[in-house]
Amino acid sequence: MFRPSVVFFNKAPSYKYLVSVLILGNLWMQNPTMLDKKSNWADNVPRMSQKKSKRETTGFPVNYNTDRNDTGDEKIKKNSGYNSIAAKSIFHFLTLFVLGLILWGLLWCAFGDNWRWDGPWFRLAAVAVVAWSSGQLLHGFTTLPPLLAALLTGILARNFNILDMRDFIEIDAFLRKVYPVLILGKASLGWDVSYIRENWQQISVLGVIPWAAEVVTVMICTNLLLGFPWIWGLLLGSLYASVSCAIVMPSVCRISASKSGARNWAQLICTAGGTDTALSVGVYGLIYSYIFVEVDDTYKYIKAGSTLLVGVTVGVIWGSLAGLLPHTLDFYVAEMRVLFVLLGGLFGNFFSTQIGWGGVGGVAVLACNATAATFWRRDGWKLNNNTASTAYRVLYAAAEPMVFAYSATFIVLNSATWNTFLYGLAILAICLCVRLTVTALVCWDMTLKERLFVCCTWTPKSIVEAVLCPVATNTLLMKNNHDKEQLEYAEDLMRLIVQAILITTPIGFLLTNHLGSWLLKKTDNESEIDPRAPCRKSFNEGSQIEDVKL
Structure with a gap:
């Protein structure tokens, strides 16, 4: 996908230093003790990929992992409440409901009374x-x-x-x-x-x-x-x-x-x-x-x-x-x-x-x-x-x-x-x-x-x-x-x-x-495998089970 901002960024090396400073400042706001560590602080800054794949454009990552500095209680908190499985399901269906209402309103406005509730x-x-x-x-x-x-x-x-x-x-x-x-x-x-x-x-x-x-x-x-x-x-x-x-x-x-x-x-x-x-x-x-x-x-x-x-x-x-x-x-x-x-x-x-x-x-x-x-x-x-x-x-x-x-x-x-x-x-x-x-x-x-x-x-x-x-x-x-x-x-x-x-x-x-x-449970007498039969291979690595979820 063509991304003009990434192309401009790659052609202007001076901007890399400015963005590096902004990223470092953002990390410091999330963890102010980062600069006090004796370890090399630069290790905490996301680095650009040294190797480009055939289909990827080099750029700074946008997601940062801050879980390594969380305490045990904070990790438990992240795995409960808003981040629980039940909450994710509720918000998933709530999102679909809101999108459905918006789509209905759009169709009603565009095509008239045929899309009224009756x-x-x-x-x-x-x-x-x-x-x-x-x-x-x-x-x-x-x-x-x-x-x-x-x-x-x-x-x-x-x-x-x-x-x-x-x-x-x-x-x-x-x-x-x-x-x-x-x-x-x-x-x-x-x-x-x-x-x-x-x-x-x-x-x-x-x-x-x-x-x-x-x-x-x-x-x-x-x-x-x-x-x-x-x-x-x-x-x-x-x-x-x-x-x-x-x-x-x-x-x-x-x-x-x-x-x-x-x-x-x-x-x-x-x-x-x-x-x-x-x-x-x-x-x-x-x-x-x-x-x-x-x-x-x-x-x-x-x-x-x-x-x-x-x-x-x-x-x-x-x-x-x-x-x-x-x-x-x-x-x-x-x-x-x-x-x-x-x-x-x-x-x-x-x-x-x-x-x-x-x-x-x-x-x-x-x-x-x-x-x-x-x-x-x-x-x-x-x-x-x-x-x-x-x-x-x-x-x-x-x-x-x-x-x-x-x-x-x-x-x-x-x-x-x-x-x-x-x-x-x-x-x-x-x-x-x-x-x-x-x-x-x-x-x-x-x-x-x-x-x-x-x-x-x-x-x-x-x-x-x-x-x-x-x-x-x-x-x-x-x-x-x-x-x-x-x-x-x-x-x-x-x-x-x-x-x-x-x-x-x-x-x-x-x-x-x-x-x-x-x-399909094998008994002791049935446990022999026919050496002439083709070996069983994985069918789809579990993708069929996703059908029911979808």
């Missing part, structure tokens, strides 16, 4: 703020994922006539194209491509076979119990079968980091879950285009056979460019890398949807960020613990409450909803049994406890489901002459998805969090 835009923003706040409280008191509180906030807002996203169809449709880029991009920045190459068979089997088994089960159950057409059952199944690894990844990272062994649990769960997610996003986009985009049947079949391949190819090409551009020594390399993959992903998702190739953009984002992270790793950036992953975590933390709260505003609690929920319980029970049974069977090289651990992590459904479940409803509502029967299918689809999120998310999280350590 205006439509204010209600839209207020529901998101309440969803985020309630999520923080829920997680702080129970450790449960904040998304559950956001989902309940949206349901209450709709049924108390506070907010209905049907009144903001265009805005919701726009956000549904932004959310996948943030969520999928965040996940794939933690993929280790070397691990995927070495264990591609296990990753593919674990990511594909349970997903396919659940999709088929959903199609059969919805056709028999709810009368869904097969194509709508496939549309629902492609979402319903998506596993949400982000819910359990903090627990998986914490547990696997404390266990010795050859198996890299964090990478296995993350990459196999990413394969599952890629299938859900790609197949859902394909089926959605097949139902709602009117084109020649031959063209539909071409898209069906090439959606995933096109998405992976485009993503790898753009990710390779992101690894080469900008130059590693560019002063703004971190910022430009984030913008390169973020804007590229947004454009790809919007463009693929515009031309009727839904699903290609989401798959391309996964492939792009995983490829880019591999190139950046060679330059010294750690997987899932770098500037890009931090930026995506912050963006996801901001988007998560909106995703779940706005999705839940489509749910109206009436007799039709409760009837669908009743059938949904049976469908969910059958699908979970099939999915977890198949998951345990495909983990043929694991012990019984390890299979149970994978089944626990393969339980939650939340993120992809919440992002995509209202898309079909939005599309039908934006048509002037929509099919009422199709709209009913879309409404039932959302009800089943929301029910699955509310039930499976806390169950999967609690099982993984509380039983994971016991399930």
Whole structure:
């Protein structure tokens, strides 16, 4: 960053002596006995760095450490009261509250009555703020994922006539194209491509076979119990079968980091879950285009056979460019890398949807960020613990409450909803049994406890489901002459998805969090490590645990 004052200072050596005197005077005011010491007083004056890094400009430091002259009582005082953890949290949220009020006032002054306390835009923003706040409280008191509180906030807002996203169809449709880029991009920045190459068979089997088994089960159950057409059952199944690894990844990272062994649990769960997610996003986009985009049947079949391949190819090409551009020594390399993959992903998702190739953009984002992270790793950036992953975590933390709260505003609690929920319980029970049974069977090289651990992590459904479940409803509502029967299918689809999120998310999280350590605990007979297995490496040095804090 260009700093004119520093450049002027470096070109005028006479000013260095003046600043040195000012600094010395400031230190003496803080510690008047400094000049009385026999030790060299100049040691207390901050010195300029003798070596300049490639990206740093030499200058005087602005922070000084005065703790070395504090007495014991003074140190205790500094660690209590204002500097306590509770006080820092209070001031943190108080700062956010003040900033929020200022932002609201600015929007009200700029855009008028729509941003009044009873205006439509204010209600839209207020529901998101309440969803985020309630999520923080829920997680702080129970450790449960904040998304559950956001989902309940949206349901209450709709049924108390506070907010209905049907009144903001265009805005919701726009956000549904932004959310996948943030969520999928965040996940794939933690993929280790070397691990995927070495264990591609296990990753593919674990990511594909349970997903396919659940999709088929959903199609059969919805056709028999709810009368869904097969194509709508496939549309629902492609979402319903998506596993949400982000819910359990903090627990998986914490547990696997404390266990010795050859198996890299964090990478296995993350990459196999990413394969599952890629299938859900790609197949859902394909089926959605097949139902709602009117084109020649031959063209539909071409898209069906090439959606995933096109998405992976485009993503790898753009990710390779992101690894080469900008130059590693560019002063703004971190910022430009984030913008390169973020804007590229947004454009790809919007463009693929515009031309009727839904699903290609989401798959391309996964492939792009995983490829880019591999190139950046060679330059010294750690997987899932770098500037890009931090930026995506912050963006996801901001988007998560909106995703779940706005999705839940489509749910109206009436007799039709409760009837669908009743059938949904049976469908969910059958699908979970099939999915977890198949998951345990495909983990043929694991012990019984390890299979149970994978089944626990393969339980939650939340993120992809919440992002995509209202898309079909939005599309039908934006048509002037929509099919009422199709709209009913879309409404039932959302009800089943929301029910699955509310039930499976806390169950999967609690099982993984509380039983994971016991399930991965080695007995004396199991303590042998297979010398042929790849050594377990750190996944992200704890960065996944920061996701929940954010």
